[in-house]
Amino acid sequence: MNVVSEISGASLPEMARAYGTPFYLYDSAVISDRVDQIQKRFPLVRYAQKANPHLAILDLMRKKGVLVDSVSAGEVHRALRAGYPAEEIVYTADVFDDRAVGMIKNHPIQVNCGSADMIRQFTEIRPGGEVFLRINPGFGHGHSKKTDTGGPGSKHGIWHEEIPECVRLAKECGIRIYGLHMHIGSGSNFEHLSKVAHAMAETDAGPDIRVISAGGGLPIPYRDTDEPIDLDHYYEVWDSQRKEIEKRLGHEVEMEIEPGRFLVAESGYLVAKIWAIKETAAFKFYLVDTGFNHLIRPAMYGAYHKISICPADGRDLGESEPAAVAGPLCESCDVFTQEDGGVVITQDLPKAQIGDYVIIHDAGAYGRAMASNYNTHPFPAEVWIEDGKHSLITPRQSFDEAIGGERLPG
Structure with missing residues (x-):
């Protein structure tokens, strides 16, 4: 079952509370x-x-x-x-x-x-x-x-x-x-x-x-x-x-x-929080607070990234079910579970609830490096794990920082 609660001895819920979501995590x-x-x-x-x-x-x-x-x-x-x-x-x-x-x-x-x-x-x-x-x-x-x-x-x-x-x-x-x-x-x-x-x-x-x-x-x-x-x-x-x-x-x-990619991809994770769960005639969607503005590979290439669930309260998760994972952007292609050409697919994920965390694996390459401020979403924090200890290496961007270089004419 795709359940993850810690990375190299560091607690994911603890890091989510400390740094807020979404955030990138790198295992040195x-x-x-x-x-x-x-x-x-x-x-x-x-x-x-x-x-x-x-x-x-x-x-x-x-x-x-x-x-x-x-x-x-x-x-x-x-x-x-x-x-x-x-x-x-x-x-x-x-x-x-x-x-x-x-x-x-x-x-x-x-x-x-x-x-x-x-x-x-x-x-x-x-x-x-x-x-x-x-x-x-x-x-x-x-x-x-x-x-x-x-x-x-x-x-x-x-x-x-x-x-x-x-x-x-x-x-x-x-x-x-x-x-x-x-x-x-x-x-x-x-x-x-x-x-x-x-x-x-x-x-x-x-x-x-x-x-x-x-x-x-x-x-x-x-x-x-x-x-x-x-x-x-x-x-x-x-x-x-x-x-x-x-x-x-x-x-x-x-x-x-x-x-x-070979040196860094598998070291990285993108951690996000589930804010809404919805169903259509075809799919169950977990909607999270990160999108292709932070990890564009699925939207750009139809690239596959394994996804896991971390229960925020430490509870045992139920059986897995097919689910799609999508982000907050005002774009139909803002879906992490898709194939080339924009075809939405699912992954078998444990039944989650609002407030649980989605962990996107193998995100250490061409993730934060290709990120944008699309829809004026700030860049996520970046966190480093070494010897089981985590530390902040990039603070989460503020709204003012996201527009800091802009000026009104005149």
Whole structure:
């Protein structure tokens, strides 16, 4: 039965009373465990902070020797604030902007170039510098078309047929191509993984390649029936191609991996309170005080998140029944139990009552990071669990803070 009353020894009702609902909860032990799993295989691990850029998480990653990826000047700023030296930060975005130009001029940040224009602009930003090339191999894969980052419909990376021209351009500009980066989508399977690794090995970007990046996209078992990823196999696929590149170039080539979701998703929970229970001809709905403004993955991708119930009064819960869980927003798609295309479904949940708590699992990645103030709902609090103790790492946003940057004209 999907009943949860505590996380890593910390009482959920106690935290709900202390911080109010909704709130995000992160279990630091889970993050540490996932980092350890990856570091046993890959010598260089770089965290894709877009999954969850909270300073507490970045601080933990840094302390565990994980490098960091940034997809904006703001994320570079976060990494610096978290104590990362600039040399351990990489900038991987589709464009430069004014703020990114300033960051790269002032800090020795590694840069991934995803277009010929970026190479030209980098020449002006850092003359005589070195870059990675982000490659679009001509195909992609993802758990949703919206997470597919390769192929002719993707804006990411240099189209594979244009690599020779970009290599020539970099040479003319006095830019050294130091590494290759390739990421074709999230949730990619081993068949596609083998294709992308082989495509990396076949890419001729000159003699100076010293590092290849396997990107990210490692899936997690969102459903109880999902199999965990075979990390040993994942490593072997990439390492075999790394060795092929070494043979061709005649020198050592390092390999790094860039996970985001894998490191943090399973650490996170979104905790909300049930405020209304209603039934239609088709569904029983539990209506809660959080919506796609705080966790957009179900509405955007039709993504599945396991849901549990926590009784507010500690009572034993009754038998399970099919129920849908939905939020407070003035949008029909504000439903946590839905499939791609907006089809409402149910999960078997214990019979709950108003005041009980809904626990949405595996919400540590692309949850708070993609949140908004839609309908002027403030951002939720964020809570950290370490050694069985909980602490507030982000206070709940106030209404005034939600509109604090706005001004009347004149």
